[in-house]
Amino acid sequence: MNSIEQKVLELVGENVDAPDVFTEAGITQIRDSVNDAIQEIAILTGGLKRQYFLPLRAGQAFYRFRLQSGYFGWVTDAWDIVRRARLEQTDPIRLSAYDPRWMTGSGYPDAYMQLGGDVIGFYRKPSSSSGGIELTIVEIPEEYSGDTDRIKLRDSFHSAAVHFAVGEFWASRGDAKEASAHGRMYLDALGMKEMYSTSRWATPSLSTGKEPWPRATA
């Protein structure tokens, strides 16, 4: 087991050195929870970024990505390697308003768009098969499965992942109170407690300490 799983077992009162329930097979539930926590933190923070090089092909504007390890999150930077220019993010609605024939022309890509979960499109479509785009992509890490697999999570968020898994463990044992307590600790450790109220009926909203009405000045 890795260090996060070990901390989880300590918090649920399991013997870490000689576990009776969470053996090699029994650890799956904890491992799934830790994986869920890592992926949720990645969604919220965009913490795992990788660069990919996309070789362009003449006349092809849209490309669907299938990552070998991890899931496609979103693009943070697109860079034309040959022209050494940054591509602007856009979308088909905006382009259609700007130029209804935007799909027909070809040339150097000036802008890119993300469509759906994993499709990247370029405006204009490349006129030749030379050149390429360097994409910086936020990845959602794939699930780890072994004791020694790399944990793709910043160290400072490890305790958040631990509380996430402990909360789910107690929920699976029927203890909602303990589960909720660790759920709040998870949000605390993540620094996002303010974003999510502990009451499910409250609506998060922006506010200041000022009175909302004008006050007469002396």
Place this chain on the structure above:
Amino acid sequence: MAEGYGVNWGDELDKLRTYLRDPSGNIWTDAFLRHSWNDVQQNFQHRTRVLEDVIAQRVPQLYHFGYMHDWEFALLPTDMSQFYQCLTRHGENIICHRWESQQLAGTTVDISDCGAHFTQAWEAYMGLAPGEVIRMKFPQNFNSVKFIAYDEEPIGGTTRKAVQSCDPSYVTTEGAPVAFYDYGETDNSYVLYPKPSVAFQSDPEGDGVAFYASGDTESDETGVIAVRDDSTPSAVFGASVDIVHTENNVFLVYDVSPNDLETISDEPDYPPFLRKYIRYGVLSRAYGSNTDGKIQSLADYWGARYDVGVECVKRYVRNRRTDRDYRLTTKGLSPRRNLRHPRLPDAYPAV
């Protein structure tokens, strides 16, 4: 797991049963949990709009079978999914030409027809003028259009009413489509207007008419028979890339309505890293349902986790636009002029 997800409903069911502490299904049946899952995944999509997809559809579309009567539907092969209900229902009968309805009614047979009728959509492109509109099917998991283009030209949405009002020959009018209209929600189909003047793609493969071009693959899951995608595996970069062709195809960006799960081997439409939120919703409903297993505190806990998940995924959807540059503009003014022509001064004398 990332490239082909490989986690199916059976795996999700096992996880649900672990958290419900009901491994043998003594309280919650498999059907209850599956129905709850299908319900929650729709709710999740409605609240987050996280699922969006892109597809290139060939014109004409291809179907596994054509059928006529409604009762035939129940007899169609279950291992196939794309069926075309052809011709026209008229009482207990199926008719091809419109004058046949007069024949059946015993009145004067004097209604002419505008063209030939067909049992498969591709037949309408075999040289004869079609006698009815040619339907295209949206993908099976389609919910609403976000962007649609035919042969790299964006087309707009319209109605049959508007088309009929401006073109009496709308069935046979041929040209580059400028619009599409919804044919029927249950049928999940639409019609391109005007009818595209399609020549079958070159590079034929297989038997008979050139249905498939190189690189086309058959896909039952997406609800579209022919999806053209050349694959460029580039493992050295850690990603493989499929190319979505837009030339001579309908290019569709659409909002997804997740497919219902039916069998243990079905794979949910959501990527694995989002499925936990559906699980939270199902657990909340299961613990909150009026059964021997009702535990309100756990229903509330999982419900709260589900709500947090919804907010989390909303942020994820927003993150996809983090690289956008936003500009302040004056309300009511067009942000840009599309066409820049030289302007004559106001005082220029009229000729």
